[in-house]
Amino acid sequence: MRLLKLIMFPVLLLMLVIFICGCKSKYRDLDLTMYQYRDTKDLVKFVYDASLILKKEGMTSLSYFQNNRTLFHTPDYYLYIYDMKGTNVYHAGMEHLEGKNLWNVTDKSGKKILQLVLDALEDSNNPHAWVHYSWWEPGNFYPVPKSSCHFKVTTPEGKELFVGGGINYPHEEQEFIRIIVDDAAHLIEYKGGQALADIANPVSQYNYRDVSVFAFRPDGEMLISPAINSTFSQTNLLECADEVGHKPFAKALKELESADAVWEVFMAKNRYQRRLIKKCLYIRKTTMAGKEIYVAAITDLPEPPY
Amino acid sequence: MATKAKSYEYSVNQVPPAGHLLVSSLQHVLLMVISLVLPILFASQINGTAEFAATLIAFSMLAAGLGSIIQSVGLPFIGSGYLCPNVCGPSYFSLSLSAAWAGGLPLMRGMIIIAGLVEMAIAPIIQKLKKIFPTFIVGLVVAMVGVSIISQSITSFFGLAFRDDAIQSIDIFVGMFSLMVMVLANVWGKGFIKMYCLLIGILSGWILALILIPEYWHNLAAAQDFPIFALPAIGPEFRGITFDFKMIIPFVVIAISGSLKSFGNLLAAQKISEPELQEPNFVPIRKGLLADGFSTALAGLLGGMAVDTSSSNIGLAGATKVLSRWISVGAGVIFVILAFFPKFITMLSMMPKPVMGASIIFAGSFMICTGLAEMFSEAWDPRKTFVVGISLFFGLSTAFLPSLYARAPHFIQTFFTDPLPTTTIIAVVLNQVFNLDIVLGNLKKKK
Numbered sequence: 001m002r003l004l005k006l007i008m009f010p011v012l013l014l015m016l017v018i019f020i021c022g023c024k025s026k027y028r029d030l031d032l033t034m035y036q037y038r039d040t041k042d043l044v045k046f047v048y049d050a051s052l053i054l055k056k057e058g059m060t061s062l063s064y065f066q067n068n069r070t071l072f073h074t075p076d077y078y079l080y081i082y083d084m085k086g087t088n089v090y091h092a093g094m095e096h097l098e099g100k101n102l103w104n105v106t107d108k109s110g111k112k113i114l115q116l117v118l119d120a121l122e123d124s125n126n127p128h129a130w131v132h133y134s135w136w137e138p139g140n141f142y143p144v145p146k147s148s149c150h151f152k153v154t155t156p157e158g159k160e161l162f163v164g165g166g167i168n169y170p171h172e173e174q175e176f177i178r179i180i181v182d183d184a185a186h187l188i189e190y191k192g193g194q195a196l197a198d199i200a201n202p203v204s205q206y207n208y209r210d211v212s213v214f215a216f217r218p219d220g221e222m223l224i225s226p227a228i229n230s231t232f233s234q235t236n237l238l239e240c241a242d243e244v245g246h247k248p249f250a251k252a253l254k255e256l257e258s259a260d261a262v263w264e265v266f267m268a269k270n271r272y273q274r275r276l277i278k279k280c281l282y283i284r285k286t287t288m289a290g291k292e293i294y295v296a297a298i299t300d301l302p303e304p305p306y
Numbered sequence: 307m308a309t310k311a312k313s314y315e316y317s318v319n320q321v322p323p324a325g326h327l328l329v330s331s332l333q334h335v336l337l338m339v340i341s342l343v344l345p346i347l348f349a350s351q352i353n354g355t356a357e358f359a360a361t362l363i364a365f366s367m368l369a370a371g372l373g374s375i376i377q378s379v380g381l382p383f384i385g386s387g388y389l390c391p392n393v394c395g396p397s398y399f400s401l402s403l404s405a406a407w408a409g410g411l412p413l414m415r416g417m418i419i420i421a422g423l424v425e426m427a428i429a430p431i432i433q434k435l436k437k438i439f440p441t442f443i444v445g446l447v448v449a450m451v452g453v454s455i456i457s458q459s460i461t462s463f464f465g466l467a468f469r470d471d472a473i474q475s476i477d478i479f480v481g482m483f484s485l486m487v488m489v490l491a492n493v494w495g496k497g498f499i500k501m502y503c504l505l506i507g508i509l510s511g512w513i514l515a516l517i518l519i520p521e522y523w524h525n526l527a528a529a530q531d532f533p534i535f536a537l538p539a540i541g542p543e544f545r546g547i548t549f550d551f552k553m554i555i556p557f558v559v560i561a562i563s564g565s566l567k568s569f570g571n572l573l574a575a576q577k578i579s580e581p582e583l584q585e586p587n588f589v590p591i592r593k594g595l596l597a598d599g600f601s602t603a604l605a606g607l608l609g610g611m612a613v614d615t616s617s618s619n620i621g622l623a624g625a626t627k628v629l630s631r632w633i634s635v636g637a638g639v640i641f642v643i644l645a646f647f648p649k650f651i652t653m654l655s656m657m658p659k660p661v662m663g664a665s666i667i668f669a670g671s672f673m674i675c676t677g678l679a680e681m682f683s684e685a686w687d688p689r690k691t692f693v694v695g696i697s698l699f700f701g702l703s704t705a706f707l708p709s710l711y712a713r714a715p716h717f718i719q720t721f722f723t724d725p726l727p728t729t730t731i732i733a734v735v736l737n738q739v740f741n742l743d744i745v746l747g748n749l750k751k752k753k
Binding site for chain 2 (some may be wrong): 027266280
């Protein structure tokens with residue numbers, strides 16, 4: 001009996017392993033490895049699931065979405081569907097928006113949200129079409145920061161739509177700044193010096209919440225300042241040090257001798273609690289008028305849970 | 307001897323049969339592996355490559371493994387001779403990161419060596435402190451060893467990898483299941499079941515997590531990228547050792563704090579291993595602190611993260627009544643061997659967080675209750691009430707209100723870092739102050 005138990009345990013374990021290996025995940029085509037937070041991964045999966053339904057069932061699935069609004073509306077995010085001209089087809093959280101065209105709707109800072117979404121959907125560097133803006137919650141009187149992801153869907157009827165969902169009070173993912181910095185670097189490569197004004201524009205995709213893309217020359221001279229929209233600051237970025245004396249720009253530029261882009265961690269004061277926290281800097285090399293320059297942005301790093 | 311046999315399955319100096327020794331050592335290794343999250347996090351925070359992370363983990367494991375052996379094998383001048391393995395020390399984490407940013411890994415190594423030497427220098431002083439550690443303060447310190455791992459255990463239990471991230475009900479279910487298996491196996495089980503309650507709880511929780519939460523199954527896939535056997539690749543980051551005078555004070559402070567924590571751990575290990583002792587025997591504790599400091603310095607020399615004695619493993623030993631120091635030696639040997647098998651280490655470090663949390667709660671519960679029982683084992687008076695009460699107020703506040711201390715005057719920040727060292731320091735000082743009348747009275751009588 002004891003021998004039988006000893007044999008049965010590994011056999012059952014092996015069967016379990018085979019069973020789990022044999023299960024096909026519906027997310028096998030969805031790469032989420034670039035995200036650190038579960039909240040972000042959950043949102044992408046939530047929107048992706050809905051996009052699969054719409055892709056398979058087409059326009060008939062809209063009645064399913066409309067009859068099951070609670071399934072697509074959580075305290076942190078909700079689902080919405082638009083056509084490519086900005087007309088809302090379905091909104092799990094704000095039913096009254098259905099049928100309205102929101103093409104020219106802007107957030108509190110003036111960002112044209114729908115237009116940014118369509119740009120993001122065309123951007124191969126932004127695989128889940130992230131857009132960052134502020135929105136509101138019905139009944140509340142203050143803006144809510146949001147980061148939304150989107151999937152473009154062509155229904156069996158041949159209609160082009162996009163499905164999206166935005167998380168309220170989002171975490172700052174490193175992937176978010178990778179996307180905007182890489183995009184900014186490509187824009188500079190393509191448009192040259194003219195791109196700098198577009199990148200510095202506060203209502204562009206390159207600026208959201210506390211994040212802004214900036215640019216500088218190899219000698220540390222700033223083209224777009226990370227701290228202030230003015231040229232009176234004569235700070236040389238290469239000389240800048242963090243709260244523990246570390247010079248992140250100088251170190252990053254050394255690493256950029258053998259790489260196109262680098263991440264650098266540094267310590268800064270927390271905005272609210274004034275204690276030291278870890279932040280990260282992402283820098284990418286690009287060229288402007290044949291000369292090498294650097295494009296960068298700064299974001300928070302996830303903090304350990306305790 | 308017959309009566310003693312009832313209080314433990316294997317006594318501190320007993321050598322268990324080979325099978326039990328191996329499985330018990332593995333059980334302790336599973337708890338030690340939890341601390342490997344620190345070098346993994348460290349590598350990600352300084353943007354180290356996968357190769358860098360693997361080497362840092364390997365060196366940290368070598369230091370922790372060798373430290374565990376030295377601590378427990380019973381050498382003449384060093385090591386407590388208790389079951390008290392070493393793991394990567396969380397108290398050094400933030401400061402090591404600051405050193406690595408300011409001067410790279412060479413500076414981190416240099417400063418860890420200094421911290422280790424400071425711990426070694428403190429060790430002989432501990433023996434002189436016999437009078438300032440009466441039984442009730444020893445009990446308080448042991449209880450605080452358990453209290454100090456509450457944050458780590460609960461955040462893991464809820465499956466949190468990062469602050470403020472999503473919590474899923476399924477994680478809580480897995481954690482609760484794992485914890486219940488451990489506890490019920492310990493309470494109702496006999497023989498093997500009782501002895502290996504943690505191992506059984508971890509395995510059953512892990513299997514349940516793999517069935518219910520695909521994320522953990524996907525995480526395991528990361529092990530595919532690692533070779534089965536590999537020697538640590540000593541990249542340019544691991545060459546050289548430097549020092550920075552500006553960082554000496556913070557590292558000395560953290561070394562003192564680390565010594566106090568290890569002091570608490572060693573007291574707990576002694577209490578569990580030698581319950582018949584009427585008052586602490588400071589000789590093994592001094593030797594244990596010396597070994598702890600040596601292991602920390604060794605970690606710096608090797609290029610790993612600073613190591614510390616493990617509260618959870620002592621709690622496990624107490625809960626299972628398997629106290630043989632040879633298990634700590636076995637766990638150390640396995641840790642050293644595993645350092646060269648990255649694939650296995652990656653798989654082990656992918657243990658679901660709720661299962662990790664359940665393991666630490668299981669071990670920590672024992673530490674808290676052992677300490678409290680010790681504390682209240684002697685007659686109580688108002689002096690003790692205020693010594694314990696006030697020190698707990700301020701000690702626990704470091705965990706409840708960390709942001710408050712971030713803005714406090716610098717000298718307060720230095721000492722109010724963590725519940726264990728803060729409570730210990732305040733309790734020792736207040737005990738002397740509140741007993742000043744007795745001391746003066748005794749002096750008068752002598753005159």
